[in-house]
Amino acid sequence: MASSTIMAIKKYSEVAEDSLFLNREGRMPHKIGIDVGGTFTDFLLVDDNGNSEIYKVLSTPEDSSIGVFNGLLEMAKGQVLSISEFLKNYG
Numbered sequence: 001m002a003s004s005t006i007m008a009i010k011k012y013s014e015v016a017e018d019s020l021f022l023n024r025e026g027r028m029p030h031k032i033g034i035d036v037g038g039t040f041t042d043f044l045l046v047d048d049n050g051n052s053e054i055y056k057v058l059s060t061p062e063d064s065s066i067g068v069f070n071g072l073l074e075m076a077k078g079q080v081l082s083i084s085e086f087l088k089n090y091g
Contacts, residue, residue: 030090032075034068041067045075045090053078 033044036059043055055074060066076086 032072032090034071036064036067041071043071043075045078 030048031044031046033046035042038061039059040056041059041064043057044052045055046052053075055071055078057067057071057074060070072086073083075090076083079086079090081089
């Protein structure tokens with residue numbers, strides 16, 4: 001994983017503790033972080049309990065949206081959800 005992604009994860013962890021990121025119940029809502037790189041596109045999925053998972057797919061330089069969508073599909077599969085259910089719950 002690229003050092004810039006690790007730095008972003010650490011920075012996100014610090015920022016996530018800020019009360020501005022809490023929902024009405026005082027919990028952090030689901031968040032998705034995406035880092036589009038030259039070879040890989042990295043994804044960070046954080047649930048409302050602060051648990052995180054990292055996903056990685058090949059980047060698609062000709063159209064980065066393809067790589068982003070592929071990563072969203074991988075995250076949906078990882079949560080055992082259809083893409084539409086995943087986006088409703090996490091998007």
